[in-house]
Amino acid sequence: MDDGAHAWREQRERAVRAHAAAHEQRRADEAAEAARLVAWFAAEANQRGLRRRRLSVQPYDGGGRYRSRLTGWYVDRARSRAVDAHGNFYLLSVPSGLRARLFGATPRPQPAPLIVGEGGRDGESVPLRELLTRRLAAGDDWP
Template identity: 55%
Template sequence: MVDGEWAEQRERAIRAHASAAEARRDAEVAEARELMRGFVREAGERGIAAEELTAVPFGGGPGRLRTGLRGWYLRADRSVAVGTDAEFYSLTAPGGLWARLTGVTLAPSRPRLIVGEGGRDGESMPLAELLKRRLGDESVGSDG
């Protein structure tokens, strides 16, 4: 095989692999979004009230920042939440005086089926499990 042909074949394989990986990520996001829509529906039916969501400044620091969002925290440290819009939010933002005075605007994150995947040991947990715990039972995801 000529070097040019080999390089072209290799490039096609790399593109195909990247495309397949992106398709897997898109499918994972779609599944996670469906879980979150079910959670929001179930929380509403059960009367589990949404609350004002706040963010912590990047790098820590005292206090929390207003976000203008309402939803349900999924972790005790209030680092992630599901909004009433059934979107997933990572609750960290740039801090500073202006952010403390005016609040911050957060964009939703692409949800993953494993929250915290790739983080430190003990920090990752299946999204479905976090949602079940927030509801206080095992109902989310069990009825399809």
């Protein structure tokens, strides 16, 4: 292998690593911004006295809903996303099963996306800030 090819390969590898690092930094920045927005929403909802509800969870197969121990606010009309009083974001879907049907299910907090619904099949996406602002504006008049 000649020196030119070796130098080109090294340069290419450095460029790939730099691109990957920049991508990871962008993702980390977006996750931090989304976490700040969710914490802001929870604090604002608590301050305004928005009524918290016991959240239900939908199985992946779409059959019915399961109870959960979580309380908080649904942030979309489909009741598939919610925020609890501590500022945790939840995707309210779990695997179906008899245990969940009998005893309920508790999903784990997830990192919130800055664009909710991005990449979904229905093509509907909304910025997280807008979704949370709409939810606050609706007050307790939310399905």
